[in-house]
Amino acid sequence: MRNSVKPLKRLINECSDTSRREWTDEARTILEAVRGTRRPTKWKVRRTIAEAILKKIVVPSLADSGWQLSTAQADGPGCDVLLERDVAVARIEIVLLQPVTARFKRIYREQQSDGEYVLEMQRKAPQTAVKVAAKARSRQTASVSAAMGRCYRFGEFDILAVNTHAVGRIWTDFRYTLSTSLLPHSADPSHINPVQSVPLRPDDIWTDDLGVCLEWFSRTNQGAAAPHRK
Numbered sequence: 001m002r003n004s005v006k007p008l009k010r011l012i013n014e015c016s017d018t019s020r021r022e023w024t025d026e027a028r029t030i031l032e033a034v035r036g037t038r039r040p041t042k043w044k045v046r047r048t049i050a051e052a053i054l055k056k057i058v059v060p061s062l063a064d065s066g067w068q069l070s071t072a073q074a075d076g077p078g079c080d081v082l083l084e085r086d087v088a089v090a091r092i093e094i095v096l097l098q099p100v101t102a103r104f105k106r107i108y109r110e111q112q113s114d115g116e117y118v119l120e121m122q123r124k125a126p127q128t129a130v131k132v133a134a135k136a137r138s139r140q141t142a143s144v145s146a147a148m149g150r151c152y153r154f155g156e157f158d159i160l161a162v163n164t165h166a167v168g169r170i171w172t173d174f175r176y177t178l179s180t181s182l183l184p185h186s187a188d189p190s191h192i193n194p195v196q197s198v199p200l201r202p203d204d205i206w207t208d209d210l211g212v213c214l215e216w217f218s219r220t221n222q223g224a225a226a227p228h229r230k
Contacts, residue, residue: 043096050094050163051080053171054210059083062211079157083214090217093157093179095121097166097198115200119162122150122194151191154179159213162198176213180226181205204228 032052059069059081070082070089081092097117160182162175175198185191199206205227207213220226 043098046096046163046165047094049171050096050165050174053163054081054092054094054161054174057172058174058210062214065211065214067211067214081161085214088218088221090159090214091157092159092161093152094161094163095119096163117167117198117200119196119198120194121152121160121192121196123152151185151188151194152179153191154182154184158217159210161210164198164200167200173208174210175199175202175206175208176210177206178213178216178220178226180220181228 055069059067062068066085067083067090068085070084072082072084079091080094083090083092097119157179160177160179163171164173164175165171179192182196183193185193202208207216216227
């Protein structure tokens with residue numbers, strides 16, 4: 001046991017003070033998130049950690065750009081994170097790439113190519129959708145109503161933040177894109193398609209830098225077209 005720990009101790013001693021502080025900040029954020037999770041499930045804990053990492057580590061790193069957590073965060077809409085700069089407000093929704101081994105869903109994360117994954121982004125069915133589905137006359141209508149009730153609508157958030165910890169085992173690793181760059185639902189273009197393709201490397205519409213995505217957001221607010229895959 002001692003011999004197996006020696007290489008780890010050597011690596012720690014070789015680390016810079018900056019790296020040690022980063023590890024300490026990330027570990028503290030994760031522990032606080034886990035401790036504050038009510039009725040924890042594996043998914044809920046992972047979800048809470050991703051949100052805490054974004055708020056307490058990623059967002060503060062953008063201080064020089066002027067973006068910060070909104071003071072109206074508690075009273076805002078149902079999105080996960082609200083950022084503000086001057087009069088501009090950006091709404092961020094967080095989703096997770098789920099492990100391939102998850103058995104409670106048929107497809108949550110499926111590898112499409114070497115550096116690209118399929119993300120299924122659905123929320124829990126709201127009570128209104130459940131009631132509509134229950135009153136539907138046919139099973140087919142009920143199924144469609146329930147499925148659409150779990151889909152996000154365009155306009156509900158501005159930026160999608162996909163945490164890729166399930167792939168790279170790094171909690172601070174996200175992929176960001178504008179909601180307007182996501183694929184629409186084939187049955188209703190006002191809804192977002194629950195299945196999206198997420199590259200692990202940045203491309204024309206996805207970036208691993210929240211600051212870059214916020215610049216895209218600012219430009220679209222000024223009338224520029226949203227980034228789209230070439």
